[in-house]
Amino acid sequence: MNGMRTMLTLRVAAAAEAVSLALLLANxxxxxxxxxxxLGGPTHGTAYLVTIVATWQTPxxxxxxxxxxxxxxGVGGLLVLRRLRGREAAVPAP
Structure with a gap:
């Protein structure tokens, strides 16, 4: 998986993880x-695991x-995205 696709996967999984946790808690x-x-439990669990794998694959x-x-x-993916936001701008595009 290339870097752009991995970052997109991480963004989507982080959002799904946070939203599914919010829905489960509200419920x-x-x-x-x-x-x-x-429905929400397996969705949250899958998004959590995808977030971890995508983070480990992100250069x-x-x-x-x-x-x-x-x-x-719950919020690990969002924290990773926040941490990587500054680094993403510092890396020149190929």
Whole structure:
């Protein structure tokens, strides 16, 4: 996977991870509908795992701290994207 595609995957997975966690928590605090939990749980878990894998494949995330941030459930992907934002601008395009 090239760098651009990996970054796009990371962005999408990070957003899905955060949104699915927010929906699961909102469901838990309100109606606690079983079908939301049944759909949201696996979605969140898959997005979490994709975020971790995409972070480890991103050349910009070679720093150990960025890779460790990916392991934070729920917001790890967003934290990694925030950390990589400055590095992405500093790397010249091929």
């Amino acid at each position: 838990l605090l309100t109606v606690h509908a079983g079908w939301i939990t049944s 910009l995330a070679a720093a150990r701290r960025a890779r460790l941030l990916a392991l934070v459930p």
